Amino acid sequence: MTRGLHASAAGLLRGCLAIGSAVVLCVHLVLFVPGLGLGLVFLLPWPIVRMRRFTDLVRGVCGGIPRPYRDRPGLPVPEPDGRYRHDRRLYRSPFWPRQLRYLDWALGDPATWRDVGWLLTNPVVGGVLGFGPAALVVGGLAVATSGGSAWWIPVGLGLVGLGLAVAPAAARAHDAWTVRMLAPRTGLGSLKVWVGRRFFTLTRLAALGGLTVVSAALAVLAFAAFSMFAIGIVGAVPESASAVRRFTTLRRRLADEWSGVPIPTPYRPEPELPRRRPDGLYAVGDALYKTKGWTRFFQRLDWIWNDPATWRDLVWTFTDPIVGGALVLASVGAVGYGLIGLAIPGLARLARLENPPALAVLTDRPVLALLAGLALVVAGAAVAPAALRLHGRWTAVLLAPTAKARLALRVEQLTESRADATSAQAAELRRIERDLHDGAQGRLVAVGLALGAVEALIETDPAAARRLVADARESTARALAELRDLVRGVRPPVLAERGLVDAVRALALDSPVPATVSADLAGRAPEPVEAAVYFAVSEALVNAAKHAAASAVTIDFSHAAGVLTAAVADDGRGGADPARGSGLRGMRHRLSAFDGTVRVVSPAGGPTVVTLEVPCALSSPRTSTSSGRGSSSS
Amino acid sequence: MRVVLAEDLYLLREGLKQLLTAHGFDIVAAVDNGPDLLRALLDERPDVAVVDVRLPPTQTDEGLQAALAARRQVPGLPVLVLSQHVERLYARELLADGTGGVGYLLKDRVFNAEQFVDAVRRVAAGGTAMDPDVIAKLFASSDPTVGRLTPREREVLELMAEGRSNAAIGQRLFLSESAVGKHTASIFGKLGLAVSDDDNRRVLAVLAFLDARTG
Numbered sequence: 128m129t130r131g132l133h134a135s136a137a138g139l140l141r142g143c144l145a146i147g148s149a150v151v152l153c154v155h156l157v158l159f160v161p162g163l164g165l166g167l168v169f170l171l172p173w174p175i176v177r178m179r180r181f182t183d184l185v186r187g188v189c190g191g192i193p194r195p196y197r198d199r200p201g202l203p204v205p206e207p208d209g210r211y212r213h214d215r216r217l218y219r220s221p222f223w224p225r226q227l228r229y230l231d232w233a234l235g236d237p238a239t240w241r242d243v244g245w246l247l248t249n250p251v252v253g254g255v256l257g258f259g260p261a262a263l264v265v266g267g268l269a270v271a272t273s274g275g276s277a278w279w280i281p282v283g284l285g286l287v288g289l290g291l292a293v294a295p296a297a298a299r300a301h302d303a304w305t306v307r308m309l310a311p312r313t314g315l316g317s318l319k320v321w322v323g324r325r326f327f328t329l330t331r332l333a334a335l336g337g338l339t340v341v342s343a344a345l346a347v348l349a350f351a352a353f354s355m356f357a358i359g360i361v362g363a364v365p366e367s368a369s370a371v372r373r374f375t376t377l378r379r380r381l382a383d384e385w386s387g388v389p390i391p392t393p394y395r396p397e398p399e400l401p402r403r404r405p406d407g408l409y410a411v412g413d414a415l416y417k418t419k420g421w422t423r424f425f426q427r428l429d430w431i432w433n434d435p436a437t438w439r440d441l442v443w444t445f446t447d448p449i450v451g452g453a454l455v456l457a458s459v460g461a462v463g464y465g466l467i468g469l470a471i472p473g474l475a476r477l478a479r480l481e482n483p484p485a486l487a488v489l490t491d492r493p494v495l496a497l498l499a500g501l502a503l504v505v506a507g508a509a510v511a512p513a514a515l516r517l518h519g520r521w522t523a524v525l526l527a528p529t530a531k532a533r534l535a536l537r538v539e540q541l542t543e544s545r546a547d548a549t550s551a552q553a554a555e556l557r558r559i560e561r562d563l564h565d566g567a568q569g570r571l572v573a574v575g576l577a578l579g580a581v582e583a584l585i586e587t588d589p590a591a592a593r594r595l596v597a598d599a600r601e602s603t604a605r606a607l608a609e610l611r612d613l614v615r616g617v618r619p620p621v622l623a624e625r626g627l628v629d630a631v632r633a634l635a636l637d638s639p640v641p642a643t644v645s646a647d648l649a650g651r652a653p654e655p656v657e658a659a660v661y662f663a664v665s666e667a668l669v670n671a672a673k674h675a676a677a678s679a680v681t682i683d684f685s686h687a688a689g690v691l692t693a694a695v696a697d698d699g700r701g702g703a704d705p706a707r708g709s710g711l712r713g714m715r716h717r718l719s720a721f722d723g724t725v726r727v728v729s730p731a732g733g734p735t736v737v738t739l740e741v742p743c744a745l746s747s748p749r750t751s752t753s754s755g756r757g758s759s760s761s
Numbered sequence: 762m763r764v765v766l767a768e769d770l771y772l773l774r775e776g777l778k779q780l781l782t783a784h785g786f787d788i789v790a791a792v793d794n795g796p797d798l799l800r801a802l803l804d805e806r807p808d809v810a811v812v813d814v815r816l817p818p819t820q821t822d823e824g825l826q827a828a829l830a831a832r833r834q835v836p837g838l839p840v841l842v843l844s845q846h847v848e849r850l851y852a853r854e855l856l857a858d859g860t861g862g863v864g865y866l867l868k869d870r871v872f873n874a875e876q877f878v879d880a881v882r883r884v885a886a887g888g889t890a891m892d893p894d895v896i897a898k899l900f901a902s903s904d905p906t907v908g909r910l911t912p913r914e915r916e917v918l919e920l921m922a923e924g925r926s927n928a929a930i931g932q933r934l935f936l937s938e939s940a941v942g943k944h945t946a947s948i949f950g951k952l953g954l955a956v957s958d959d960d961n962r963r964v965l966a967v968l969a970f971l972d973a974r975t976g
Contacts, residue, residue, distance in 0.1 A: 633849070
């Protein structure tokens with residue numbers, strides 16, 4: 128009883144809000160007239176901001192609904208030349224940009240228009256829901272006490288009871304409706320995102336479905352090529368296999384980008400032309416060939432024929448139309464059929480259009496057909512992501528390298544990187560030997576000679592002896608300087624003493640281009656990795672200074688998912704070609720020994736970003752170097 | 762003058778001992794590792810310490826760390842750091858507290874006993890002694906602050922960083938002391954150091970210089 132009374136009192140308050148909103152609406156309609164009617168748009172924000180005061184009040188009354196508005200824009204910040212920018216125009220004074228931003232803020236906020244929508248509808252909705260229960264109570268009392276027939280008394284009391292009973296529900300309904308209109312929007316937005324994503328996924332699935340046609344065509348082509356091979360025409364096999372490979376390479380990429388299933392390339396590397404034998408012939412397997420052209424042709428044939436990936440590709444071209452097609456049918460097909468086969472004809476029949484499209488099933492139950500169609504659409508859309516993922520997985524089954532092929536590939540890589548590492552090491556040792564031989568060793572010999580001479584002269588000619596000693600000292604200093612440079616090139620002292628990050632900081636300090644170093648590392652990488660990354664970063668820094676004409680470089684270290692990443696970014700002119708330039712190749716060689724990779728992104732006009740990645744674990748910090756100074760710059 | 766010496770190579774340690782004793786220094790402790798050094802610095806409170814950067818047990822920058830730790834507890838404790846290589850990074854860390862009494866030299870500099878001993882005395886007196894190589898490196902990099910200095914001012918700053926007095930700088934560059942004074946004032950101005958009588962301004966100038974590209 129008291130609850131009902133309370134609720135009807137609350138309803139009265141809400142009813143008053145409805146009256147208030149009607150008043151505010153009328154006032155604003157008047158205020159909007161010059162703004163909208165005469166095109167004086169700059170008059171619009173003020174009443175909108177006033178209106179928000181009222182809706183804020185409503186939000187408070189209806190249980191503290193959060194405000195949905197965007198933040199008010201800050202003051203315009205001048206450009207370097209002192210002018211102010213708004214959109215694609217520059218202004219000399221901040222006045223207009225400020226006004227325009229204000230206007231954008233007030234008119235561009237969807238919450239503004241929902242406020243207006245609420246004001247338009249609330250006089251009715253709020254009025255009914257707010258005053259309704261109270262009206263029932265008052266009306267019931269009036270009927271009961273009107274004193275007509277005795278029968279009116281129970282009717283009146285019944286009305287009063289009804290009013291009290293519906294009062295809480297009416298207040299709740301009013302608040303829910305107000306929340307829907309005046310609170311920050313979430314529900315519909317996420318639905319929109321859902322629909323958008325599904326649509327995207329379905330489009331991709333449809334595209335994959337279209338590509339199955341290519342698969343089928345290639346399968347027929349390959350079948351023809353191998354049939355010709357059977358009757359002795361061998362030329363078509365490598366060509367058809369190459370075509371299939373190009374297509375499967377594309378599909379691998381799509382599986383990665385669309386389905387999120389990365390598939391490595393399974394093919395063996397193409398062999399190089401064999402060295403010419405002493406008798407002038409080329410050997411491929413057991414056969415000998417005279418000319419380069421034929422050698423290459425048969426080598427290619429041999430390469431493609433003996434690669435299991437060729438046959439797996441082939442099997443895939445035959446099966447993709449079936450398996451891939453089935454997955455596409457289950458999602459895109461369901462949506463398409465549900466929409467075109469059921470929902471639209473059902474709707475057309477309900478709308479009593481002339482010559483409605485035919486319904487295959489449920490011909491005389493259009494409502495049921497419409498519902499079934501919509502259910503199919505939703506179901507198809509719902510399974511689309513799973514279908515896309517499954518499609519990728521299925522592609523991987525045949526197009527990914529087998530365990531054996533992966534191992535073979537790995538062995539190939541390791542052989543190559545070992546060769547690189549050993550040759551790099553040999554070159555390094557050669558350089559050190561030469562430097563020592565030409566430098567420090569020679570100088571020490573000179574010092575020894577000088578000291579020997581001093582020994583002989585010290586009694587007879589002290590002045591000459593002193594001169595020789597001074598020379599010897601000079602030679603030692605030179606030798607030390609040379610050794611210092613040598614050591615720097617072998618294992619930089621700061622790297623040994625402080626580790627990678629501080630070593631790169633020291634490097635950045637000495638760099639001709641201002642460089643900033645930031646690091647987020649919880650420990651130290653293994654020593655050889657640190658050295659490799661250090662020298663690679665040093666190379667990148669040199670390149671930024673020398674080739675990119677950069678004016679600032681940032682170097683960032685991070686470690687995530689077992690991979691140490693160093694990103695060297697400069698603001699130079701870009702256009703670095705990773706294929707050319709020995710610097711980048713040197714970096715690659717250095718890191719390949721640790722399975723590290725170098726990525727260079729360098730569009731013409733810059734900026735260039737060189738990313739070094741090396742898989743490795745970090746040990747717990749041994750020194751205090753990276754703590755406290757972790758993000759300092761230099 | 763009481764000296765604590767830290768050097769792990771026996772020959773060099775004995776050589777330095779002899780050299781310093783011959784010039785009237787009193788070696789109160791000669792140690793060969795980081796922990797011993799820190800203990801000696803805090804127990805003996807020497808007038809000056811001569812410290813090798815790289816020391817056992819870790820063979821990393823243990824000597825530098827010990828020196829910095831001791832200076833955190835005893836601000837201004839004069840320390841001359843010796844190393845096989847000089848880094849701006851380390852020089853900055855040594856100067857960072859701005860209290861002076863810091864030296865950072867290549868080990869080669871002990872060849873010239875007079876100059877070396879002079880540097881030790883300057884550090885003991887609260888001045889600085891930066892290795893010319895540190896300064897040379899700075900000029901090699903394209904520092905905007907350096908760019909604003911005239912060649913003569915660079916020379917003056919270089920010698921100032923080495924820790925020389927205006928009189929000594931004047932002698933080196935064949936300038937009058939007052940001319941050197943003008944140059945130093947101009948350098949302080951360009952580095953944005955307030956005018957004050959504080960001797961530490963020279964240290965701050967070097968620090969600002971080494972720090973020029975921070976931030």
